[in-house]
Amino acid sequence: MPGFKRIEKIREILIRRNIDALLIFDEKNIYYFTGFPWGFRLLIPLDGECVLFVHAVNYEAAKEMAENVRIDLIRVGERADEKVLREIGGYRFKSIGFDRASASEYIKIKDRLKDTIFKHLEDDIWSLRKVKDSDELALISRAAELTKRGMMKAIEVARPGLKGWEVAAEIEYEMRRLGSSGVAFDTIVCSGPESAFPHGGLGEREIRWGDFIVIDVGAKYRGYCADMTRTLVAGKPSEKQERLYEVVREAQRLAINQVRAGVKAKDVDGAARKYIGEKGYGEYFVHGLGHGLGLDIHEPPAISPTGEEELCYGNVITIEPGIYIPKFGGIRIEDTILVLEEKAEKLTYLDLDENIPTSN
Numbered sequence: 001m002p003g004f005k006r007i008e009k010i011r012e013i014l015i016r017r018n019i020d021a022l023l024i025f026d027e028k029n030i031y032y033f034t035g036f037p038w039g040f041r042l043l044i045p046l047d048g049e050c051v052l053f054v055h056a057v058n059y060e061a062a063k064e065m066a067e068n069v070r071i072d073l074i075r076v077g078e079r080a081d082e083k084v085l086r087e088i089g090g091y092r093f094k095s096i097g098f099d100r101a102s103a104s105e106y107i108k109i110k111d112r113l114k115d116t117i118f119k120h121l122e123d124d125i126w127s128l129r130k131v132k133d134s135d136e137l138a139l140i141s142r143a144a145e146l147t148k149r150g151m152m153k154a155i156e157v158a159r160p161g162l163k164g165w166e167v168a169a170e171i172e173y174e175m176r177r178l179g180s181s182g183v184a185f186d187t188i189v190c191s192g193p194e195s196a197f198p199h200g201g202l203g204e205r206e207i208r209w210g211d212f213i214v215i216d217v218g219a220k221y222r223g224y225c226a227d228m229t230r231t232l233v234a235g236k237p238s239e240k241q242e243r244l245y246e247v248v249r250e251a252q253r254l255a256i257n258q259v260r261a262g263v264k265a266k267d268v269d270g271a272a273r274k275y276i277g278e279k280g281y282g283e284y285f286v287h288g289l290g291h292g293l294g295l296d297i298h299e300p301p302a303i304s305p306t307g308e309e310e311l312c313y314g315n316v317i318t319i320e321p322g323i324y325i326p327k328f329g330g331i332r333i334e335d336t337i338l339v340l341e342e343k344a345e346k347l348t349y350l351d352l353d354e355n356i357p358t359s360n
């Protein structure tokens with residue numbers, strides 16, 4: 001699935017940075033370049049074959065799934081780190097880039113390859129990963145579709161008397177049944193005062209009449225995530241609930257209207273934050289407006305007040321303003337958005353988005 005383009009692109013970066021090879025530790029990054037989810041390390045030399053190191057437990061799977069690489073087996077009982085270091089040492093690279101390593105891994109590799117210069121190139125990999133290619137967009141769109149189906153199920157079943165985890169189970173069953181490989185994060189279904197916690201509570205509270213119910217769902221498809229939140233009211237919304245909901249919805253609309261190639265992330269955040277502030281709820285919007293997503297649920301670019309970076313065609317981000325009033329409840333509306341040249345495309349649009357969804 002990844003094809004060879006991504007490796008060509010990272011090699012162009014290595015040439016520009018005058019680095020001889022890239023050593024990748026992160027499984028998601030390995031997957032990005034090879035299509036194989038359980039690699040131990042991936043070596044991308046500037047010239048010559050890429051080498052995927054895999055443990056014996058994953059060897060047969062790697063032979064079937066991994067693209068663009070020679071597979072190097074780490075036998076049962078063999079010290080994986082040692083093997084990788086020994087083999088890399090044989091190349092006599094002057095400089096090696098890496099994505100990320102634990103402190104102990106870094107110390108070990110520096111110790112062993114004393115004449116080699118190590119360069120942290122994580123941001124260079126992100127510069128590729130945050131611009132999705134057409135294969136990735138197809139997978140993210142599928143994840144978004146599955147997420148929408150989970151959300152529709154939630155709206156159908158959520159009602160007073162049910163606990164958060166009971167609704168979450170229905171959502172996850174629906175998504176799995178339709179082909180999702182799992183969840184992008186633990187499903188949040190929280191109601192009443194618990195909905196004022198952006199990450200939810202324990203999910204054990206029973207939904208009661210009049211509650212806000214915040215439902216935050218993400219399906220996963222072939223490693224790719226989607227992310228979506230809707231807020232329902234159990235029964236008829238009060239005036240205050242309607243007012244709050246409208247503020248969040250308008251804030252999201254204003255922010256999405258700003259999204260296009262070339263806009264700064266902080267200006268998209270600012271559009272929502274300014275409006276919520278003007279309505280008097282600024283202090284209750286306690287997180288950034290959104291985040292990139294793809295193989296990871298949180299990726300660059302961050303859509304926050306400090307986000308200096310310009311959005312570009314192919315970014316996939318969330319736009320998720322919220323208002324969280326302690327002891328009362330919270331509202332969040334979140335969509336997964338594709339950044340296009342002149343506008344945004346909402347990948348998680350639902351028809352019922354025109355009204356406050358209610359449950360009964």
Ligand SMILES: [Mn+2]
Pocket residue numbers: 227228318320334
């Ligand atoms: Mn999110």
